Amino acid sequence: MTRLAWIRLAIVFAAFAVLEWLVQSGRISTHTMIPPTAMVTELWALLASGELTGDLVQTLSNVAIACLLSVTVGFATGAGVHAVPRLRRALDPFLTTYYAVPFFVFYPLLVFIFGMNNLPMIAIGFMFAVVAMIINTLNGLDKIPRVYAKVARMHQMGRLATALRVQIPAAMPNLFTGLKLSVAYSFIGVIAAEFILAPGGLGYAISFAYDNFDNETMYALMLFILVLVTAINMTLHSIEQRLLRRQGL
């Protein structure tokens, strides 16, 4: 590990230690917060009892479906729109302002249309993630140097060969950023949806614990989600770094 990573780790530890001290010494009431060590013990008990497994599987599979859909649809849409410059120019302001619309307000409507099952949650995760993928696909295709297309033409590569062997590898850094954001946004979308209204899942488990004043379970689950999402993001980040290094960037 680098020196910077050690400092980061120390900061995170220090933050938890301060929190632990604040709660243990009674400066923060246990009705508001529980000590981090208690969160860890409670989480361990929850995981060991297998109570969480169902919720975890449900959340992860919804996130996976939403993410897969948004990456494929987002990439296809981005590539399609990029091919029509006029359409692209007209869509640009809509794409940039898309995230200003707080469309979680559509979620109850989606529950109303699809019913109380996994579909509305996947739909919200998809709506939240797909535009990030479209934007990054467009950015990636924009950044390909003109000379690459000329080289492809010189080698008399067909449309498909150009796309597979020149354009996609050249746009890879941006495509990967899109993928990374899609994963993060699918998580945010699905968990937020579960939190608002759902038959199950981690977000639902948190709101259920909150409604029942079950602080131990609630904080244990929050810690679990924070650790899970951070671990996934860090894995993607290190893959991205390796990818960039291989491209000599």
Next chain:
Amino acid sequence: MTRNTTYALDIALVIAGILVIWQLLHMGAGDVAISSPAATALRAGELLASPGFWPHAAETGLALLYALIIAVLIGLGVGTLLGAHRLSGAVAEPILVALYSLPKITLYPVILLVFGLGLEAKVAFGAIHGVIPVTIFTMNAVKNINPVFLRTSRVLGMGPMQTATHILVPATLPEIVSGLRVGFSLTLLGVIIGELFASHRGMGFLVMRAIGTHDVVTMMAVTLILAVAAVLIASTLLYIDNRLHRRV
């Protein structure tokens, strides 16, 4: 046709396309699920004309304003410090990015426990959504100031106040406006999500109440008003953003 009229026409076509898809969805799903664009617009007009609507809009606007002020002040302060000190910046950036991609909604119960029900909770929730992008953009803006500018100010014997107003602010403004634009979107999202639960006033509450009474037209009308307002503000910020970036 000139370039600008073609562009305006293309934008109009995109809006027409959205309306057509909406109408088709309405025809497919029926009045119980999705109201037609015309009916929604009519209901939105009624809402805007009714005196009962404005206190809710004001409540959301006020919460958004407070949250934005808090997010921008903290973001600018922390971002400037992190940008000026290279080691802290390098340590903090991945932590900030990790915080940015967390589903912060899971923290909402904590906010409710700390601040109680009401305006404070919404403001706090909006601010924690908005503060991170403002910090990240400010940090990068300060970090990337051309060192020649700072040396010039020293050579010219400018005081700290003059350096700030003549060098630092103009050099970082475009990036900071970009941060503000992203921060605005997220702050609004935070405030509205805050209003969806445990709230008795505001646009989010209106949506939830309409859902409770199966009043699809009102629900969609409030959503439409929110969306149009959000897109208008975001477009204005985008316009300023683009102009500032072109100037530099």
